[in-house]
Amino acid sequence: MTSKFDEIRPYDNADLPQVLKNLVDNEEFIRTLVAFRFAKWPPFSKPIFGFFIKQYVSKKIKSITSLRDFQVMVEPYMKRMLTKTTKGLTVTGLDTLDLSTPYLFVSNHRDIALDPAFVNWVLHINGQDTVRIAVGDNLLSKGWVADILRLNKCFVVQRSVEGRREKLAAAKLLSEYIECSLKNDNQHLWIAQREGRAKDGIDVTNPAIVSMLSLNKPKDIDFCDYIANLSIVPVSISYEFDPCDVSKAKELCQAEKVGGYDKPDNEDMQSIVNGITGQKGRVNVHFGKLVGNQFSNAKEVSAFIDKEILSGYQTFSTSSVALSLLHGDQQNKQIKTAPSNEESVKHYVESQLAELSKESQLAELSKESQLAELSKESQLAELSKESQLAELSKESQLAELSKESQLAELSKESQLAKLYTEYQQAKRYIESRLTMLNSEEQQKLLEMYANPLIRQQQQ
Numbered sequence: 001m002t003s004k005f006d007e008i009r010p011y012d013n014a015d016l017p018q019v020l021k022n023l024v025d026n027e028e029f030i031r032t033l034v035a036f037r038f039a040k041w042p043p044f045s046k047p048i049f050g051f052f053i054k055q056y057v058s059k060k061i062k063s064i065t066s067l068r069d070f071q072v073m074v075e076p077y078m079k080r081m082l083t084k085t086t087k088g089l090t091v092t093g094l095d096t097l098d099l100s101t102p103y104l105f106v107s108n109h110r111d112i113a114l115d116p117a118f119v120n121w122v123l124h125i126n127g128q129d130t131v132r133i134a135v136g137d138n139l140l141s142k143g144w145v146a147d148i149l150r151l152n153k154c155f156v157v158q159r160s161v162e163g164r165r166e167k168l169a170a171a172k173l174l175s176e177y178i179e180c181s182l183k184n185d186n187q188h189l190w191i192a193q194r195e196g197r198a199k200d201g202i203d204v205t206n207p208a209i210v211s212m213l214s215l216n217k218p219k220d221i222d223f224c225d226y227i228a229n230l231s232i233v234p235v236s237i238s239y240e241f242d243p244c245d246v247s248k249a250k251e252l253c254q255a256e257k258v259g260g261y262d263k264p265d266n267e268d269m270q271s272i273v274n275g276i277t278g279q280k281g282r283v284n285v286h287f288g289k290l291v292g293n294q295f296s297n298a299k300e301v302s303a304f305i306d307k308e309i310l311s312g313y314q315t316f317s318t319s320s321v322a323l324s325l326l327h328g329d330q331q332n333k334q335i336k337t338a339p340s341n342e343e344s345v346k347h348y349v350e351s352q353l354a355e356l357s358k359e360s361q362l363a364e365l366s367k368e369s370q371l372a373e374l375s376k377e378s379q380l381a382e383l384s385k386e387s388q389l390a391e392l393s394k395e396s397q398l399a400e401l402s403k404e405s406q407l408a409e410l411s412k413e414s415q416l417a418k419l420y421t422e423y424q425q426a427k428r429y430i431e432s433r434l435t436m437l438n439s440e441e442q443q444k445l446l447e448m449y450a451n452p453l454i455r456q457q458q459q
Contacts, residue, residue: 005177008156010132011147013066019147020061029144030054036273070151071130078121086280087240091122093287093312097233099128102182102189104213105287107235108203108309109192111244111275112139112268115237116190122285123188132181134174134191139268155181159195175215182230193234193305199248200444201451203236203313205305210298227301228293234305236286236312241429242448243278244271246436249445253438281429286312307459315453317419317426322449325430 003009011019023029034049041049064070082089097103107115116133124130135154140146150156155177158170181187193205210227217226242248255261288308295301430449434442 004173005155005180008158008173008177009150010153010155011067011150016064016067016070016151019151020064023144023147024054024058024061026144028142030057032144032269033057067151067153071153074152075124078117081276082121085243085276085278087282089118089121090282090284090314091286092284094122094126096289097287099123099126101231102186103231103233104178104182105131105188105190105233105235106193106205106209106305107190107237108313109194109197110237110239110242111271112197113272114275114280115192118237118283118285119190119235128188131188131190134189136195141265145269171212172215175212178213179216179230190235193309197248199252199448201448202455203306203309203452205302205309207298207302210301210305214298223297224293224295227291227295230291232291232301232305234288234291234308234312236284236288236309236314238284238286238314238316238452240281240283240316240318240426241279243274243280245445245448246433246441247271247274248448249437249441252444252448253441281318282316284314286314288312310452310455310459313452313456315456317422318430318449319453321423321426321430322446323453326443326446326450 030050030053031046033053034046037053038046038049060073064073105119107119109115116131120130120133130153133149133152133154134157135149136157136159138159140149140156157174161167161170178189178191181189191209193203193209195206198204213230213232214223214226217223251261288305288311291301291304295304430446433445437445
């Protein structure tokens with residue numbers, strides 16, 4: 001049965017047989033799999049691998065009878081990517097959400113494929129169905145790419161339509177589809193806060209996205225109530241290392257020099273591959289506070305989302321290293337390489353030590369409070385017949401407090417050693433990336449990593 005959403009919706013189970021057959025028969029798809037899996041092998045071996053890959057894929061898809069089966073097939077590859085290219089994935093804020101309610105996750109955008117993939121994975125390991133993902137039609141120029149994305153629950157944002165009336169019609173259809181997915185299909189959704197990745201590290205929501213979401217609002221419902229009913233949750237995705245940082249810096253530099261950037265045909269696919277296979281270090285996914293009904297327009301909603309995404313963004317040592325190098329650049333006028341002295345490391349560790357010292361002082365006050373309480377209890381015990389037992393109890397508790405204090409001190413030293421190691425690793429990473437760039441491109445790369453920290457300090 002046809003639907004008004006057929007042009008933009010993800011594929012459903014009824015679409016599977018024909019779509020999977022088309023994929024197996026698509027030679028470019030098979031060649032891409034070979035290039036991805038056997039990149040280091042000589043060219044003459046590729047046709048042989050192509051034959052076996054086609055046989056393997058044909059066999060695998062015979063067991064796929066539903067979209068769920070397709071996603072289960074992808075699961076081991078996601079696990080392998082997490083194991084091989086990250087130092088761990090952490091999640092914050094998810095425990096504040098009632099996951100029985102479908103949410104519209106509006107996230108910052110750093111990686112074409114991995115941003116929604118990490119949100120998907122977090123929901124999956126917490127017993128949730130995966131999200132429907134908004135993807136621009138600029139990524140669907142190749143039929144087999146469009147097929148894979150729509151098999152993976154992606155729906156289409158029609159950016160390439162021309163004409164004011166046509167653009168408005170496409171936006172209204174998208175707005176209606178999003179509300180239908182939430183309210184009728186009970187599905188979580190993911191959409192980026194802006195078109196295109198934030199290559200400069202500055203995550204800013206485009207108010208036009210919020211305006212689009214409200215296009216399906218009935219006339220008798222206020223804007224604030226309609227937006228609140230969409231259950232929008234801002235999401236911050238933080239990467240310690242960005243596998244595409246060098247290419248982003250070059251693009252930013254070229255765009256600034258000539259007033260634009262002409263993207264090669266295969267660049268998006270190459271960015272997807274680099275993002276998946278490149279080292280990302282630690283990754284954090286933070287779920288912010290729900291958008292409420294206190295906002296009267298799209299700009300106010302966007303400002304709230306920006307604030308939540310920025311406050312939830314986890315800055316790693318790469319941000320501190322980059323900021324330190326930027327300060328050095330202001331003094332030296334030109335970045336040639338990362339400074340060899342340890343002043344930046346010392347400053348970073350000292351700032352972390354100050355934070356730990358603050359926590360230690362609070363712990364000390366707590367300990368003194370406990371000792372005072374013990375002293376009071378001891379005096380009362382002296383008045384009783386059980387004064388000796390009370391004294392023994394006091395000594396035992398004091399010994400316990402002393403033990404805890406020693407453990408806290410060891411923990412602080414351990415944390416400082418860990419912070420120092422992380423800083424040095426980040427410094428080496430940034431240095432290695434800078435060697436691939438000229439001085440102007442270096443500036444862009446450092447700003448990319450430093451900007452989230454700079455903006456948090458200004459917040």
